[in-house]
Amino acid sequence: MSQKKPEKLIDENDVRLDGRKLDEMRPIKIEVGVLGNADGSAYIEQGKNKILAAVYGPREVHPKHLALPDRAVLRCRYHMAPFSVEERKSPAPSRRELELSKVIRECLEPSIFTEYYPRTSIDLFIEVLQADGGTRCAGITVASVALADAGIPMRDLVSACAAGKVEGRLVLDLTDVEDKAGEADMPLAYMPSANAITLLQMDGMLTGEEFEQVVNLALEGCKQAGQIQKEALRAKYVVVKETEAEKEEAEAGEE
Amino acid sequence: MASRVRQKRVAQLITHGKRLDGRGLTDYREVQVEAGLIERAEGSARVRLGKTEVLVGVKFEMGEPFPDTPNEGVLTVNAELVPLASPTFEPGPPDENSVELARVVDRGIRESKAIATEELCIEPGKKVFVVFVDVYVLNHDGNLIDASCLAALAALLNTKMFNYEVKEGEVKIKPGYKPLPIRNYPVAVTFAKFNDKLVVDPWLEEEQVMDARLTMTVEKDGKICAIQKGGYGYFTAEQVFEASKIAQQKAEEQRKLVVKE
């Protein structure tokens, strides 16, 4: 059972199949603290992507020989559920998942103060429940929020977004069908306070000029994702503050 | 693993624009390419990049095409970090490093459409040639990616397919060979970052001290067809753009070592 490939991905008015403009991101929704057992957790929906991230740690490392004497070791597992894609995917880790686990780990580690917790491990789990292109970026975005939710001290949040080229036009945040049929897809992750690109990959074909434009487009996307991450973290705690403000007002009224 | 003192020296020199082995910041180590040394393989090549040594073998099999590309041959790239290549390589199933290496080499070949896969179709929708590119790392002295990509390219250029005809649904081998149709020549250029300095073709000791690495694969017309950032550090956007320009230039130089016009 496979999808029929659409005729055109972008029409003559530069409107994409899902109605977006070329430089428009899919709507993002992030919820914080969704899992009871994990030390930190978050859930993201970006277009049709549905991804869960959970953090355990810092905690003792098992097996012990993996511990580092001067800092915490970050371990990351990016995994796709068998039902997350059009054709059922075997639950066994694929080579792609192995590569993505590595690049995601290398992408988030610079943001964490691992040196504060020697001989421990911080375990990060990213589960893709439903996939529609750009899962590693959405996974990084939600994982960063989960790390903050766990109370792990961080230099900054890491935000990620992909940009690329589809039917000759440079676009932001490609869906699965745009990635498969397009000319280039470039996932990028950014840590604003250090002006740091911590993840950068590309497959496809871009001239030098196109490449620069696509990087700048992706950075724009990262900025937008960053705003939503911050709002999500604030939203979890603002409720507490509001109830207090209401109470104080009510008490003032009674006097 | 190099001593602390030596590691410091390596990093210090680079901040002053020099390297321990005397190279300029954008110089490659000496390259030696030897093709066709494994006769049993359909194609093979060995590349020595400084002391890093990689052997690539290409083999053919017949198999089914992928459903979304019914008339095209299939490319599979695998990499093995053989234990004899380094005290840090352990025997066992492919780990994340060998998987990453294989996928980066694969990306360069696949995205540049280096192999004319439409010419590998035996029976549309049913039977195609599967090209196995096996990367075998023999000695690890840094920058396995560039050495492996170069060796893979040389091996593919060296690859010969047997002539055949299809009779009554069966593939019959005919005498003679023809070269594997190659249409592009992707070359990977890897950078190591040390604070604000970028260095091309890091060797092992530089890799142990670098902040991060960035690989850009460039095809014959100067377009970038694959990028992979690795390591725990980061790059600024300016450094990424600087790297892309240097990569295009160095790729052209390196390509000449393998592709004889």
Place this chain on the structure above:
Amino acid sequence: MPVFYERRQLVTPGDLLAENDYFAGENTHKENNRIYATRVGLVNYEDKRVYVVALKSFYVPMVGDTVIGKVVEVTLGGWVLDIRAPYLAMLRASDALERPFKPQKDDLPSLFDVGDMLIAKIVAYDRTRDPLLTVLERGLGKITRGQLIEITPTKIPRVIGKQGSMISMLKQETGCQIIIGQNGRILISGKSPEDERLAVMAIRKIEQEAHTSGLTDRVTEMLKKEKGEKEVVKNVTEET
């Protein structure tokens, strides 16, 4: 001297809090003369110090702290405890027995077994090894009665209050014995389950509203109200 937030504003990791002449306090990090938040929390500026009261963090052991830990393993020479920290804590037999430890004679599990909760003190801790505990001081040892609750460790100072004002009030109003572990575990031991329930309620309220002012008065009020209501109910039932 630029600061970028107002007091008590909610900040997230990476937010730029101040520049130049400020000192980096708790949950902040200074880089190139700029101070950034490292955790989600409420920012505060005090003189030249900027710090963040984290809304969520975990306990990091400190020498001298009283902690409440759970025995997870009995070893040849002592016990291993879970103290709700990134590291497990060790209690050597010599720090639990008042006389020298005799491995053939002393049966460690009979003293403390897996699952037991202990009140202990951290006597040693540094980056190279796990925290070391002792139970040899007064008030330390195995917990045999009472209720244990867990709160996020950052709120513990609030439960204690300025110069112990909050905790003395709690003890007085509820008549319970309350032992506070710096690692976020609190032991409540009262004359009746009712009294203990009041104490738990009060502590939960403190945890929720730790960042507000006038909390001590509000908690006192709440407790008095709860007890008052119960008095009324008691009288009513007696009359009928």
